[in-house]
Amino acid sequence: MSVIVRKVAQLLSAMIFVFGMYVVIHGHIMPGGGFSGGVLLASAFILLILAQGKDYFQLKQQRKITSFYESLSVLLILLLGAGGLFAGSLFLFNNYLPKGQPGELLSAGNIPIYSILIGIKVAATLFTIFLALTIYKEEVSK
């Protein structure tokens, strides 16, 4: 890609990443949340790789890292949900943390934590799929 495309992609991907973080963190007080924010986070990385080419990052190492975070976030969601069993309720995924004032950033008990974890998970999954599509094609063509 030309210099203009690469530079604009660099600048934009930072902004997309910050907006994705904003959507993920404010999931419980405005439209958005883990899924859409996670896709935004992944698209920031995908934009960078599409503009810069495959050799910009060490992609193989990245895939291991994204797989790790994907599995870790699912495990944390399950553990957090199972915590409801010990907090005095009879079913998984009970909202047992303090609720706080509705509309504040720190409110709604477990929901923001789930949002952040799901955001990490969706971003890692989409980025893993994209990396798999790029890496393994290279392996085959060798």
Add this chain to the structure above:
Amino acid sequence: MNTEIYLAIILVFMIILALVAIHAKDLLSAVIAQGAIGYGLVLCFLLLKAPDLAIVQIVAETITLIIMVAVLHDSTWVERRLPMCRRDMVNYTMALLLGVVLLYYFIDAISVLQPFGEHTLRMSEVYAYKAIELTGATNFVKGVLWDFRALDTMGEAAVLFTTAIGVLAILRLKGKKN
């Protein structure tokens, strides 16, 4: 009333685009027509006052479009057309039969439902009027997703997880030994 007119226009537009996607000469225009159908769905969601779904749809649509174009970039743009054989006829008749059966049961089921816009409000009344008090989240959709229906959402996340594992397993053409 206005909303329904806009919805009808967008739906007709989407049907035309779907026909374009089937009959397009090269695959790139078919993929782009598919993307336009997705964005039409975004407009439908916005008109029906579901910004959450619209955001998810617009980002997922964009990512899908990028990945599809990237795949097309590395493969051919021309669709392979094979002559019709007897097996195709069987497939077409099966698809038609399935469509007729589904339509029959759809019409059968729709007579039981209440007219559009008037739902039975046994469970959703609690959701609608007590959600903020019970969950503490002002975003009603997130409250339902991660409090009342959190186990369902966990299943949804598991689907995505399985997708990633499946993609990795299928695309890894080289075995681990060599």
